[in-house]
Amino acid sequence: MSISKQKLKQLVLGTATGLALSITSIAQASDTIKVGILHSLSGTMAISETTLKDTMLMLIKEQNANGGLLGKQLEPVVVDPASNWPLFAEKARELLSKHKVSAIFGNWTSVSRKSVLPVVEELNGLLFYPVQYEGEESSKNVFYTGAAPNQQAIPAVDYLMNEIGVKRWVLAGTDYVYPRTTNKILEAYLKGKGVADKDIMINYTPFGHSDWQSIVSDIKKFGSTGVKTAVVSTINGDANVPFYKELGNQGISAEDIPVVAFSVGEEELSGIDTKPLVGHLAAWNYFMSVDSEANEEFITAWKSFIKDDKRVTNDPMEAHYIGFNMWVKAVEKAGTTDPEAVQEAIIGVSVPNLTGGLSAMMPNHHVTKPVLIGEIQEDGQFEVVWETSGLVAGDAWSDFLPGSKDIISDWRAPLACGNYNIKTSKCSGQNYE
């Protein structure tokens, strides 16, 4: 009996300690706010997305050093969707239902965003998407901090047309949704400006295309009619290196036929021998070379965080910087991390961007940003040669496509619709096809 009594005592004591421990661990858990990071760390997209994961870790670390958020520390939850589109949806679900994260920062390709979209809508999460994309989408649960076509492609074409006097256009892209939609918008825009069919050449190539000989030779012939010609390139990541190499080898310089790219930034250039590229253009909302105090601080912080003095910063990193700070500000404003409250609070929030101005979240879940055109320099940096006079607000639904020009998006109270047709006064589903 005595033995069993002792055992009982031990048992009770054990349970009590166990309970106490679990209570403290619960208390600890609710002391942090979890932030999901959904970027590929392996596979083809790791090249671009790993940097963004590191950016988020740095921003969270800085926020924690400054006292965290709502008196709590932020806790990053990193998952690896491995460049596998269906896995993105699974991992998003894991972040939202298992880890109960307050917001997700992630995705790069449009197809991965489309795969995550139903999950964040179903579980009512928040997704901050930091990459330039083709538009034609506005979700209640997604905040698009990268550029919409009117914040990148259209101003770039305007620059070429008005400042350089380009009259003949090559629209070259990789064969998937972003280039196809962007080129459709650009084609409609150019035709609206009176460019004839014969002065537009459209070309698509497969992912990772490496043999550019015929295409570059075609571009050379297309551009040798004595009329100023430019290439608008939506060629994706890896295929750019052989493309630019071939341009250099076939003797096409930026003075003859400038190429303006929407997917080539500092990070991509760090893997290329940039000498033959000098003078080619890129359109972004941020360049590492921008001379502003905020930018200088950001670069110093980044280099010391990543412990590599040679690492560069780029546009999607700035988008995360803006998106994260907006989320922090909205949470402070709402006083809670509840997605519903944050969605309401974040509209109209404005935070400093890295180019020396303020960016604001618009009712259509896109942000305002300046548009910069830069020329590639020998050191792999860009030099800004032109910028918009003010900020440009991201437009979810292009005004230049026949199907989407009557559609607006406004997530504020009375309308609360991402796809509202002003002609028929109807709010249809999320995705316009």
Added chain:
Amino acid sequence: MTITNQLKTLILLLVLLLAPGTSSFADTSEPKLDQAVELLKGKKFPQKYQAIELLAESASPQSQNILKALLERRLFKLKKTKQLVIAEKQGKTYLIQQAISLEELGEVKKRALKKISVNNKMRSLIRSALASFDLKNPDREKRLAAVKQILDKADLDKATIIRPMLPLEQDEEIIEAMSIIIALSDLSSDDLQLRNDAVTLLSGNIHPSVRNALNQLQQQTDDKALAQSIKQALDSIDAKLQFYAVIENLFFGLSLGSVLVLAAIGLAITFGVMGVINMAHGELIMIGAYTTYVIQLLMPESIGTATLIAIPTAFVVSGLVGIAIERGVIRFLYGRSLETLLATFGISLILQQTVRSIFSPLNRSVETPSWMSGAWEINSALSLTLNRLYIIVFCLLVFAALFFVLKKTALGLQVRAVSQNRAMARAMGVRSEWVDAMTFGLGSGVAGIAGVALSQLTNVGPNLGQSYIIDSFMVVVFGGVGNLWGTLVSGMSLGVANKFLEPWSGAVLAKILVLVFIILFIQKRPKGLFPQKGRAAEG
């Protein structure tokens, strides 16, 4: 020799005659120079365009110097004194000179300087300004480049400067280019005879500027006879252009083919001769490319030599990795092709992630040696890019070497013996295991060499191998397993077919069509283009 000497003296005399004129001109244009220097310091590009025009007008040696420095990005502004200086990098500091007087101002740190920014339009303006300076340069190459620049840009205002120079010029190539420029400007003259002569002279000339000018005139002119002769001239130009386009396309095809052959030829040994389905073949190519990167990193001063050294090194490195794979994994799986496929696929993932961990997932920049960049310009319609030309030659050399090894050496004999009849070969005293390892090493080493070549064409990153593995298998299967000639012929013909389809169907469809063709072909002839005959086929 004597003629060139005479020419030199003649030009020297000319320069001397001109010199006092220019210097007195420079004196009067000092304000222009100063004004230009002031404008260059500004931030706005239109002001800078104006500055370049002023410098071009002043035509003094100082302004030529400033323009050159601006083009080469050596022109800076001192942040403190706002002085315009030309700077030369000297280790960590910059040696600076006053831009106009060239007076030495000592050394400064990089932070004290602000580079004068240049954009495309400025570069083009500067080049055209420098071209008119160089027209009088005694160096033949510089004069030729200047004339060509004017012709390429169809800068016909310069014809008035060139006209008096033509009779003095001795070099045939320069005379030809000069007379084309003059003829082009004559096209817009009011004198009918002059215009007709110009059209006759320009007939059959394939320079794009000529074609554009004739096209333009054809649309503008009311004169029927002239329009007729222009049409003839244009027709003869178009016929020539079409001919060159076919040759160019053939070259593109052969070059794509040689890349395919290079990527596949290692596989032709491991898969073709040994029958191992090696999914890690692409990663062996990638290792070769990374070897090039590392060697260039070790020898940053001499990129050309580094690239050459990379060829044998990549062979050894990839070969050793190949032998390790064979000894460690594949030898336990001979005869079980499905397991081999899965195991080597696993190895390929391991190799990719290893490279990602060591070198980061970012692409690495491999430089192209200067003798490999640019193009061999045969005429203005046909120029063959040098890197592609080298790779075609390199591919043929590798093929010949491999062929020699397999047909003429003891190792080759043993390889063939083992692959045809293992038991008999062993009975004859051939160490079949050693031969297996060597054969696999040879195939892998050749894949490494292919990696060196590919590093000059495409991205060097962890995914390099993946993009070539399918093409490699396609080439080997199409050519006939176990046949080196088959690999060569199939690679080249697939390359050419692809390039002739591409302009007509687009790159995406061309690739699909080629694949569909191969599937149908393999249905009809499962053993490929060159099937093995006799006993070897059964083994």
